[in-house]
Amino acid sequence: MLPKEMEQELIEVVGKDRFTSSKEQCYVYSYDATPGFQAEPDGVIRPTSTTEVQEIVRICSKYHVPIVPRGSGTNLCAGTTPTSGGIVLLFTHMNSILEIDEENLTMTVQPGVLTLDVVKRAEGADLFYPPDPSSMKISTIGGNINENSGGLRGLKYGVTKDYVMGLEVVLANGEVIRTGGKLAKDVAGYDMTKLLVGSEGTLGIITEATLKLVPRPEDKKTMLALFSDLETAAKTVSEIIANKVIPATLEFIDQPTLEAVESFAKIGLPTKAKAVLLIEQDGDEAVVAKDIYTMKRLCEEKGAISVTLAKSEEEAFALTEARRSALTALARRRPTTILEDATVPRSKLAELVSFINDTSKRYNVEICTFGHAGDGNLHPTCMTDERDLEEMERVEKAFADIFAKAVELGGTITGEHGVGEMKAPYLAWKLGDAGVEAMRAIKKALDPQDLLNPGKVFAKESKKRIVLAREGAK
Amino acid sequence: MTTDLQKSFKEQMDYDELMNCTRCGFCLPSCPTYINSGQNEASSPRGRIALMKGVVEGRIEPDEKVEQQLNECLGCRACEPVCPSGVQYGHLLEQARTVINEHKSYSLPVKMLRKATFNYLFMSSKRMHRVHQLRWLYEKTLAQKLVRASKLLTLFPGEVETMERVVPKTVPPKRLNEWEEVEKGFGKQTKRVAFFNGCLMGTMFYETNQSTRLLLKTAGCEIVTPKKQECCGALHAHGGETEKAIQLAKRNIEAFENLDVDAVISNAGGCGAGLKDYPFLLRKEADWEKRAKAFSDKVTDISTLLASLDLGPLELSDEVVTYQPSCHLENVMKEKGNVEKLLRKVNGIEYVAMVDKDKCCGSAGIYNLVQPKMAMRILDQKMVDVAETNASVIVTSNPGCLLQMKAGIERERLTDSVRAVHIVDLLADAIRKRDSEEGDAHAVRNRH
Numbered sequence: 001m002l003p004k005e006m007e008q009e010l011i012e013v014v015g016k017d018r019f020t021s022s023k024e025q026c027y028v029y030s031y032d033a034t035p036g037f038q039a040e041p042d043g044v045i046r047p048t049s050t051t052e053v054q055e056i057v058r059i060c061s062k063y064h065v066p067i068v069p070r071g072s073g074t075n076l077c078a079g080t081t082p083t084s085g086g087i088v089l090l091f092t093h094m095n096s097i098l099e100i101d102e103e104n105l106t107m108t109v110q111p112g113v114l115t116l117d118v119v120k121r122a123e124g125a126d127l128f129y130p131p132d133p134s135s136m137k138i139s140t141i142g143g144n145i146n147e148n149s150g151g152l153r154g155l156k157y158g159v160t161k162d163y164v165m166g167l168e169v170v171l172a173n174g175e176v177i178r179t180g181g182k183l184a185k186d187v188a189g190y191d192m193t194k195l196l197v198g199s200e201g202t203l204g205i206i207t208e209a210t211l212k213l214v215p216r217p218e219d220k221k222t223m224l225a226l227f228s229d230l231e232t233a234a235k236t237v238s239e240i241i242a243n244k245v246i247p248a249t250l251e252f253i254d255q256p257t258l259e260a261v262e263s264f265a266k267i268g269l270p271t272k273a274k275a276v277l278l279i280e281q282d283g284d285e286a287v288v289a290k291d292i293y294t295m296k297r298l299c300e301e302k303g304a305i306s307v308t309l310a311k312s313e314e315e316a317f318a319l320t321e322a323r324r325s326a327l328t329a330l331a332r333r334r335p336t337t338i339l340e341d342a343t344v345p346r347s348k349l350a351e352l353v354s355f356i357n358d359t360s361k362r363y364n365v366e367i368c369t370f371g372h373a374g375d376g377n378l379h380p381t382c383m384t385d386e387r388d389l390e391e392m393e394r395v396e397k398a399f400a401d402i403f404a405k406a407v408e409l410g411g412t413i414t415g416e417h418g419v420g421e422m423k424a425p426y427l428a429w430k431l432g433d434a435g436v437e438a439m440r441a442i443k444k445a446l447d448p449q450d451l452l453n454p455g456k457v458f459a460k461e462s463k464k465r466i467v468l469a470r471e472g473a474k
Numbered sequence: 475m476t477t478d479l480q481k482s483f484k485e486q487m488d489y490d491e492l493m494n495c496t497r498c499g500f501c502l503p504s505c506p507t508y509i510n511s512g513q514n515e516a517s518s519p520r521g522r523i524a525l526m527k528g529v530v531e532g533r534i535e536p537d538e539k540v541e542q543q544l545n546e547c548l549g550c551r552a553c554e555p556v557c558p559s560g561v562q563y564g565h566l567l568e569q570a571r572t573v574i575n576e577h578k579s580y581s582l583p584v585k586m587l588r589k590a591t592f593n594y595l596f597m598s599s600k601r602m603h604r605v606h607q608l609r610w611l612y613e614k615t616l617a618q619k620l621v622r623a624s625k626l627l628t629l630f631p632g633e634v635e636t637m638e639r640v641v642p643k644t645v646p647p648k649r650l651n652e653w654e655e656v657e658k659g660f661g662k663q664t665k666r667v668a669f670f671n672g673c674l675m676g677t678m679f680y681e682t683n684q685s686t687r688l689l690l691k692t693a694g695c696e697i698v699t700p701k702k703q704e705c706c707g708a709l710h711a712h713g714g715e716t717e718k719a720i721q722l723a724k725r726n727i728e729a730f731e732n733l734d735v736d737a738v739i740s741n742a743g744g745c746g747a748g749l750k751d752y753p754f755l756l757r758k759e760a761d762w763e764k765r766a767k768a769f770s771d772k773v774t775d776i777s778t779l780l781a782s783l784d785l786g787p788l789e790l791s792d793e794v795v796t797y798q799p800s801c802h803l804e805n806v807m808k809e810k811g812n813v814e815k816l817l818r819k820v821n822g823i824e825y826v827a828m829v830d831k832d833k834c835c836g837s838a839g840i841y842n843l844v845q846p847k848m849a850m851r852i853l854d855q856k857m858v859d860v861a862e863t864n865a866s867v868i869v870t871s872n873p874g875c876l877l878q879m880k881a882g883i884e885r886e887r888l889t890d891s892v893r894a895v896h897i898v899d900l901l902a903d904a905i906r907k908r909d910s911e912e913g914d915a916h917a918v919r920n921r922h
């Protein structure tokens with residue numbers, strides 16, 4: 001419950017229509033796309049301008065009430081569940097594209113704009129905004145920036161951080177700062193832009209962003225390679241990259257995932273194959289033709305059962321759309337789907353794939369795997385039932401092993417979904433205690449009251465680090 | 475009270491289906507109420523499912539606001555085809571509304587109105603005919619002129635007044651029976667089909683039913699129209715009157731199941747979807763589920779059948795035509811693209827697709843009467859999309875959508891330049907035109 005006077009002050013800022021503390025409204029902002037996490041806020045507010053955001057922050061600071069900025073709530077790390085209550089800050093009224101600058105190749109947007117709208121608007125000007133998370137139809141730019149989201153085109157084009165040039169941010173003390181700008185170079189002080197990207201709403205509230213656009217690739221080709229086992233598919237990924245071909249997209253999908261996706265999309269996916277790679281290359285026509293040819297040859301040499309090129313743009317689109325539905329389609333199989341985000345150097349991909357397989361057997365849990373193989377980023381997804389506590393315990397152990405393995409291989413516990421509340425207990429596994437402390441110091445300096453999205457990134461208690469038994473000793 | 479309601483929620487809602495929602499949010503952009511409420515999560519499928527689940531789990535009370543959110547859903551089910559987990563949202567909504575309805579103490583006038591509509595009128599096709607007779611008298615006598623002149627209907631809530639103006643002119647009651655139980659097709663016989671008359675289609679939209687018969691016969695279909703059939707019960711099911719819907723479903727299955735036909739044809743997306751949902755409706759009725767499935771497997775929309783048959787050359791005068799699909803035809807019957815295919819077959823007219831055509835028009839059964847504010851907000855946006863196509867004809871595939879589009883035309887004061895028609899009436903016009911021209915040509919030939 002918020003103090004009455006505080007509610008009154010908030011209403012004075014945004015008006016009666018845009019602040020509520022009704023039970024129903026608080027309830028529907030208690031969750032995001034992460035299974036098993038839920039906590040209700042004490043109020044929900046919808047500012048229309050940076051000035052309103054500043055005033056809201058000042059009021060919250062005065063009453064020591066947490067603020068949870070929220071885009072579309074599609075994150076997968078319990079990043080927007082209001083763990084410590086407080087108010088949820090929505091950007092549904094700050095969702096305009098402010099400017100497209102064709103001379104500097106930038107687009108300036110408010111945080112509530114949907115990713116797809118940015119992509120479409122860029123295309124309208126014959127330009128290209130590459131980051132394309134599978135959730136792009138629903139996710140907001142504010143969310144993408146704060147999770148540093150990746151997508152299907154990450155391998156060649158990078159992730160959200162590579163396209164954020166400047167930000168307008170409201171800090172926890174109510175001040176507004178502007179970082180970066182429409183500048184190709186800028187070394188005036190620390191790179192605050194990069195620091196804020198991926199900060200998960202814990203360091204500041206983003207109220208405007210200037211994004212980088214690139215020229216639109218002239219041509220694009222898509223193909224599907226089928227394999228009779230997972231490791232061969234994974235080895236092929238490393239082989240392609242080792243041969244100095246960088247495709248736009250290189251996605252991995254295993255058989256159970258393929259089956260689930262097919263039962264939703266019904267486009268005739270090859271559900272008999274044990275694994276498939278979805279490969280896409282874009283660019284100049286000649287380059288695309290050459291790279292596609294090379295990759296086809298490499299797939300065949302490595303032992304692909306078949307490699308087929310999409311016959312039309314529609315077919316290619318259907319394939320990538322189907323891939324984007326993988327996570328949710330898997331939910332058909334069991335009541336609860338828990339997905340992970342382990343990432344390793346690309347050369348270690350096959351090793352991670354076989355480890356996931358063994359782990360699934362060892363703990364007797366069903367794990368399906370798909371992901372951005374070209375980025376070394378896999379989403380092992382566990383089909384389970386959160387009501388079965390004994391099974392859930394096995395699931396947790398299996399994932400702990402996978403995290404440990406990923407770190408051991410020189411990888412990370414999360415490649416693109418963020419830490420949030422869910423992975424906070426594992427953060428030190430990747431960073432070490434000193435690493436976590438350094439980050440905590442930054443958080444304390446910018447938000448001494450712990451107002452902004454408290455309870456995320458930093459856990460009260462870390463998980464005890466697992467040391468995996470060596471293969472021989474098992 | 476509340477605890478009772480909560481208990482019923484727990485007992486009657488399908489919890490596994492609620493668990494099936496992973497909250498990924500893929501449904502959000504497909505939901506008209508989410509978009510038109512300024513992206514209010516509670517007005518989205520994901521939010522509504524969360525509310526239902528929260529009530530079942532005892533985390534939230536089913537208070538007025540929760541109920542309001544469930545009522546404000548159009549039931550267009552656009553969220554279902556886009557859901558990768560395949561959550562049966564429409565079924566969950568129906569279960570929730572049934573529970574709420576069972577516990578509801580309506581005010582006396584509302585109770586009487588609900589009783590009259592659900593328990594009396596729509597339970598019997600005979601009574602529908604009697605009402606038709608009354609409507610005919612209303613139009614024939616001075617009554618209609620008086621009512622319109624007095625602006626009496628503007629006192630009613632919602633869009634009653636607009637709706638009164640846009641419903642089709644009543645056909646003389648004695649014409650309502652101008653069909654035989656079995657009618658042969660013209661020329662070579664292609665299919666034997668049963669025709670689902672529909673309660674409103676058989677009365678208020680009688681002309682559209684006659685057009686449907688003409689098209690079926692032109693395509694060489696033998697038509698069986700069983701006299702014993704009733705209203706499909708969709709209105710009851712959506713309104714939380716499940717028991718009544720079940721009764722109607724059983725009577726319809728009995729009327730149709732032994733006809734030995736290739737398909738059961740419906741010309742209203744809403745009714746067709748209602749019939750398609752019989753296996754779900756009868757899931758708890760011993761021995762009925764299988765019969766329901768056999769029946770519903772045969773249910774097909776007229777557009778799907780016609781798109782696969784030959785109607786001969788079709789031509790109409792030069793006009794731009796656009797199409798507002800019936801949500802239930804596309805999202806529940808899952809029959810998509812056939813109306814467009816038929817439109818492209820008609821020479822002379824130009825079909826221009828409108829943006830967001832797969833978004834509900836806001837008609838949604840009786841939604842536009844009970845939730846006029848949201849319905850009109852949605853309609854106004856729809857009319858902007860229509861205007862962008864420059865169409866002078868808006869084609870529909872369901873009577874509710876047809877009336878809604880007519881209401882939209884009235885609201886925009888476009889009655890002189892734009893009209894709305896049911897796809898079968900448009901096609902039948904082309905055939906009647908062809909027949910009369912052929913008739914003329916025939917006469918000319920005979921004279922020589």
Ligand SMILES: Cc1cc2nc3c(=O)[nH]c(=O)nc-3n(C[C@H](O)[C@H](O)[C@H](O)COP(=O)(O)OP(=O)(O)OC[C@H]3O[C@@H](n4cnc5c(N)ncnc54)[C@H](O)[C@@H]3O)c2cc1C
Binds near residue numbers: 074111133134140143
């Ligand atoms: C089916 C599915 C597929 C997905 N695929 C991908 C994928 O391919 N790649 C990928 O990287 N992710 C993916 N995700 C995860 C998720 O969609 C992304 O993390 C996305 O960027 C979240 O956007 P959102 O608008 O929903 O943000 P939210 O979930 O609402 O918020 C995310 C974080 O951003 C913060 N935040 C939001 N707006 C602001 C703001 N203006 N200022 C400060 N903080 C803010 C929040 O506090 C939170 O910490 C997927 C999710 C789903 C459900």
